[in-house]
Amino acid sequence: AQVEYLVGTMIELPRAALRAGDIAEEAEFFSFGTNDLTQTALGISRDDASRFLKIYEEKGIYEKDPFVSIDRDGVGELVRIGCERGRAARQKLKLGVCGEHGGDPASIYFFEEVGLDYVSASPYRVPVARLAAAHAALGIVVEPPRLVERVGGHRLRMALDPLGRAHGGSSERSARDHLPGGRLGELQAVLHAVDACADRLQDPRRPDRV
Numbered sequence: 001a002q003v004e005y006l007v008g009t010m011i012e013l014p015r016a017a018l019r020a021g022d023i024a025e026e027a028e029f030f031s032f033g034t035n036d037l038t039q040t041a042l043g044i045s046r047d048d049a050s051r052f053l054k055i056y057e058e059k060g061i062y063e064k065d066p067f068v069s070i071d072r073d074g075v076g077e078l079v080r081i082g083c084e085r086g087r088a089a090r091q092k093l094k095l096g097v098c099g100e101h102g103g104d105p106a107s108i109y110f111f112e113e114v115g116l117d118y119v120s121a122s123p124y125r126v127p128v129a130r131l132a133a134a135h136a137a138l139g140i141v142v143e144p145p146r147l148v149e150r151v152g153g154h155r156l157r158m159a160l161d162p163l164g165r166a167h168g169g170s171s172e173r174s175a176r177d178h179l180p181g182g183r184l185g186e187l188q189a190v191l192h193a194v195d196a197c198a199d200r201l202q203d204p205r206r207p208d209r210v
Contacts, residue, residue, distance in 0.1 A: 012036035017082035024089035034099035105132035112136035
């Protein structure tokens with residue numbers, strides 16, 4: 001039996017992103033390793049960053065910790081360049097991201113914007129990532145910090161309900177006022193999958209539960 005597979009590469013260095021066209025002549029997929037790409041683009045070690053990044057945020061040097069939410073203007077621009085140059089050389093190049101940013105809602109909105117095909121995330125961040133990806137794909141803008149919250153110790157639940165209280169309006173307004181015909185069903189299906197995933201992650205028999 002034959003096994004179908006793709007041969008690709010991680011993009012973790014600025015030069016790799018800049019030379020993505022050359023790399024795509026051989027690679028069939030790119031996985032942007034945004035943890036290391038952030039380190040190498042910004043010249044900051046994740047091992048030491050916790051000592052001073054909070055001060056940087058307070059002084060407005062960074063709006064958010066760049067290891068938590070992607071630095072759109074720097075690291076994000078390298079991802080965008082890598083996508084554009086890679087697909088210019090190989091139209092069907094598969095693009096994804098592997099890193100902590102794959103579980104950050106604000107970063108997922110950006111990845112959808114630049115045309116990535118998938119994100120990978122730690123098991124406990126999968127519900128948040130799937131919900132953010134659904135919002136991004138459907139063009140729904142939800143303030144990321146309000147997307148979900150932890151309640152009751154380990155339980156994840158919606159803090160901003162996109163089917164009833166979303167999109168900055170009255171708590172009585174429905175998503176039907178904001179979604180084009182047929183898209184509500186798509187979002188509902190994703191949310192059901194998110195709930196099921198969250199329930200599985202709470203299973204006490206799982207060693208990796210939240």
